[in-house]
Amino acid sequence: METFVIGLSIASILFMVALGLAIIYGTMNVINLAHGEMVMIGAYTTVLATKHLGFNIYLCLPLAFLVTATFGLIIERTVVRRLYGRLLDTLLATWGIALILQQLIRIHFGLGLFGVEIDGLGSDLQNVPVPAELQQAFQLFGANIPVYRAFVFVAALALGAITWLLMFRTRFGSQLRAVSVARNTAAACGINDKRVNMLAFAYGSGLAGIAGVLVSGFKTVSPDMGTPYVVDAFLVVVAGGVGHLLGTFASAGILGEVQSFVATWANDVYGRTVLFAVVIFILLFKPQGLFVTKSR
Amino acid sequence: MTYRTASIIAYIVFFAVVLALPLVLNSFWTNRVAIYLVYSICAIGISMSWGYAGILSLGQGLFFGMGAYMLAMSLTLAVPDNNPVPQLMLLNMEPDAVRDLCCVTTGSFLWIPFRSVAVGMIAGIVVPCILAAGIGYVMFKRRTTGVYVSIITLAFALIGQLLIINNQPLTGGFNGLADLALLEIGGFEFDPYGPSAYYAVAFTLIVVILLARYMLAGRIGQVLKAIREDEARARYLGYDVENYKLFIFCVSAGVAGLAGMLFTLTSEFATPSLMATSLSISMVIWAATGGRASLLGACIGALIVNFVGSLASESATFQPVWPIILGLLFVVVVLFMPNGIAGIFKAFIERSGKAERFAKAELSAREA
Numbered sequence: 001m002e003t004f005v006i007g008l009s010i011a012s013i014l015f016m017v018a019l020g021l022a023i024i025y026g027t028m029n030v031i032n033l034a035h036g037e038m039v040m041i042g043a044y045t046t047v048l049a050t051k052h053l054g055f056n057i058y059l060c061l062p063l064a065f066l067v068t069a070t071f072g073l074i075i076e077r078t079v080v081r082r083l084y085g086r087l088l089d090t091l092l093a094t095w096g097i098a099l100i101l102q103q104l105i106r107i108h109f110g111l112g113l114f115g116v117e118i119d120g121l122g123s124d125l126q127n128v129p130v131p132a133e134l135q136q137a138f139q140l141f142g143a144n145i146p147v148y149r150a151f152v153f154v155a156a157l158a159l160g161a162i163t164w165l166l167m168f169r170t171r172f173g174s175q176l177r178a179v180s181v182a183r184n185t186a187a188a189c190g191i192n193d194k195r196v197n198m199l200a201f202a203y204g205s206g207l208a209g210i211a212g213v214l215v216s217g218f219k220t221v222s223p224d225m226g227t228p229y230v231v232d233a234f235l236v237v238v239a240g241g242v243g244h245l246l247g248t249f250a251s252a253g254i255l256g257e258v259q260s261f262v263a264t265w266a267n268d269v270y271g272r273t274v275l276f277a278v279v280i281f282i283l284l285f286k287p288q289g290l291f292v293t294k295s296r
Numbered sequence: 297m298t299y300r301t302a303s304i305i306a307y308i309v310f311f312a313v314v315l316a317l318p319l320v321l322n323s324f325w326t327n328r329v330a331i332y333l334v335y336s337i338c339a340i341g342i343s344m345s346w347g348y349a350g351i352l353s354l355g356q357g358l359f360f361g362m363g364a365y366m367l368a369m370s371l372t373l374a375v376p377d378n379n380p381v382p383q384l385m386l387l388n389m390e391p392d393a394v395r396d397l398c399c400v401t402t403g404s405f406l407w408i409p410f411r412s413v414a415v416g417m418i419a420g421i422v423v424p425c426i427l428a429a430g431i432g433y434v435m436f437k438r439r440t441t442g443v444y445v446s447i448i449t450l451a452f453a454l455i456g457q458l459l460i461i462n463n464q465p466l467t468g469g470f471n472g473l474a475d476l477a478l479l480e481i482g483g484f485e486f487d488p489y490g491p492s493a494y495y496a497v498a499f500t501l502i503v504v505i506l507l508a509r510y511m512l513a514g515r516i517g518q519v520l521k522a523i524r525e526d527e528a529r530a531r532y533l534g535y536d537v538e539n540y541k542l543f544i545f546c547v548s549a550g551v552a553g554l555a556g557m558l559f560t561l562t563s564e565f566a567t568p569s570l571m572a573t574s575l576s577i578s579m580v581i582w583a584a585t586g587g588r589a590s591l592l593g594a595c596i597g598a599l600i601v602n603f604v605g606s607l608a609s610e611s612a613t614f615q616p617v618w619p620i621i622l623g624l625l626f627v628v629v630v631l632f633m634p635n636g637i638a639g640i641f642k643a644f645i646e647r648s649g650k651a652e653r654f655a656k657a658e659l660s661a662r663e664a
Contacts, residue, residue: 031443079627079631082631083630083631087442087443088352088442088443088446089630089634091352091443091446092577092580092581092584092626092629092630093626093627093630093631095577095581095626096581096622096623096624096625096626096627096630097623097626097627098623099619099620099622099623099626100619100620100623100624100627102619103616103617103619103620103623104620106616107616107617227573227574231450231451231454231573234447235447235451238444238447267462269458269459269461269462270462272454272455272458273455273458273459276451276452276454276455277455279451280448280451280452283440283444283447283448284434284435284438284440284448285438287438287440287444
């Protein structure tokens with residue numbers, strides 16, 4: 001049971017990161033390797049806001065969303081926009097962006113070169129204080145469940161629901177879906193597809209930022225923390241089927257649980273090894289993803 | 297001057313410079329440049345599979361690392377202290393285990409063939425090839441293409457790295473193998489800081505580049521380019537697309553393995569970080585900077601990026617900024633020079649060739 005709950009919280013984080021990636025990859029056909037850095041920036045936003053502004057972790061959620069969405073917007077406008085249709089090139093260029101962002105944190109946004117250092121940045125590890133009510137644990141079916149893990153799970157569900165509403169119940173969502181199915185037709189019908197791309201990229205980055213806030217509560221924050229997330233999240237996206245919210249949700253759940261159970265049974269390394277192996281098998285035998293019934 | 301003559305001249309100049317460099321470099325820089333030449337060989341491997349066949353492998357580091365480990369295992373056993381059982385295994389064994397390579401730790405029997413350096417050297421190429429053949433067979437027969445190939449190879453490299461880190465008693469874990477003897481062939485010792493190791497690397501590089509060029513200039517190269525441009529059409533024309541891809545993927549892995557061995561030779565260690573994602577992606581960037589579809593370009597790209605990188609890390613001001621410059625380089629290369637340095641070179645030669653022809657035509661018109 002405890003293993004299951006740990007698996008759920010791994011899955012929740014994976015889901016939040018993968019959701020943003022799925023929107024970006026599914027809609028725009030862009031592989032954003034800087035997505036993990038959005039998680040990192042979200043986490044650093046939390047570190048800075050708790051240190052300097054006295055924010056608690058709840059207030060950091062919207063703040064991190066705004067910050068990372070802005071970063072996403074800038075990246076889309078300056079680099080990604082020029083690369084639509086060149087899938088592998090987007091992968092390389094965004095890796096470059098990821099390197100830049102990591103290093104910017106390490107050198108205090110360049111201020112470190114002039115001897116100015118901001119508390120909370122730099123290459124050191126950072127920790128975020130978690131409010132007392134989230135540090136407790138409660139009993140459920142005889143198992144001891146930390147409140148924080150439950151909080152992460154609820155947040156992931158809420159974000160999933162909001163994203164679903166956004167995708168299927170708003171004008172923007174229908175435009176987004178139209179663009180992802182048939183870009184040119186949608187543009188010919190008067191949808192401003194560049195604007196849709198831009199907003200989708202920003203929204204996806206924002207989701208990763210929120211995941212970053214939640215991660216910062218139970219993991220140490222460091223400039224290179226994002227890279228593992230982007231790889232895992234990408235595996236989740238392709239395993240679940242590109243452009244399918246439900247597929248992403250289910251595959252995040254399955255992969256999170258697989259990792260958690262193997263990790264308890266053997267160790268962390270085998271947990272990840274088995275995770276990769278499962279995804280490779282899924283890709284080999286069902287390259288369009290687990291939960292795609294129709295092909296287009 | 298046509299592009300063909302220009303590129304032949306470029307090859308000759310490059311080889312001459314590479315061969316002449318140890319005459320002017322001190323032993324530290326001889327070693328550094330030898331390592332950059334090793335990276336160049338990696339970039340050639342990338343250029344073969346990505347530039348020619350369009351297979352972007354992000355797991356090239358796996359094959360590179362495998363090659364490095366194979367030779368490093370042999371060289372570990374060549375150290376007298378490590379006989380009959382390497383120190384790292386003694387540190388990790390069960391108290392009552394037999395002190396023999398067969399059974400001192402689980403799986404240690406895998407080391408037995410590596411008592412012979414020759415086996416280590418052959419394994420450094422053959423093992424990556426076999427591994428690539430296995431991965432490639434499953435991938436290409438399932439007709440996995442494009443970005444899925446990149447992700448699957450990336451995942452395999454991550455698995456390899458994790459397994460090596462995790463099997464500390466067998467592989468030296470996170471610290472890898474660092475207690476190595478010098479490579480000795482027929483009584484001749486290769487000194488990593490002297491010209492001997494440098495020339496071993498330089499000659500390998502030249503042989504690899506010439507062989508690759510010879511192979512890719514022929515029929516295979518043409519078919520691979522056809523596959524890169526339009527896989528389905530190449531298949532309809534009757535080419536066995538899967539086998540061609542499998543072939544070049546294995547060759548590229550073998551080249552990476554060879555480079556890995558030379559890395560062990562020149563830098564005297566092998567660690568799991570050789571299989572890290574960042575190194576695999578860096579290799580792709582070297583090739584992209586120099587020109588993905590040009591073997592020499594990829595080579596020069598690797599040399600330039602690494603050389604500038606180490607210059608930057610020498611200086612206290614530039615050292616923290618270098619990763620940012622590197623990141624910008626990725627972005628700029630991808631955005632503005634998709635064919636890299638070689639592409640710029642080609643455009644320049646063709647433009648000047650055109651101007652020359654134009655001037656000649658005008659001259660003859662005036663005379664008439």
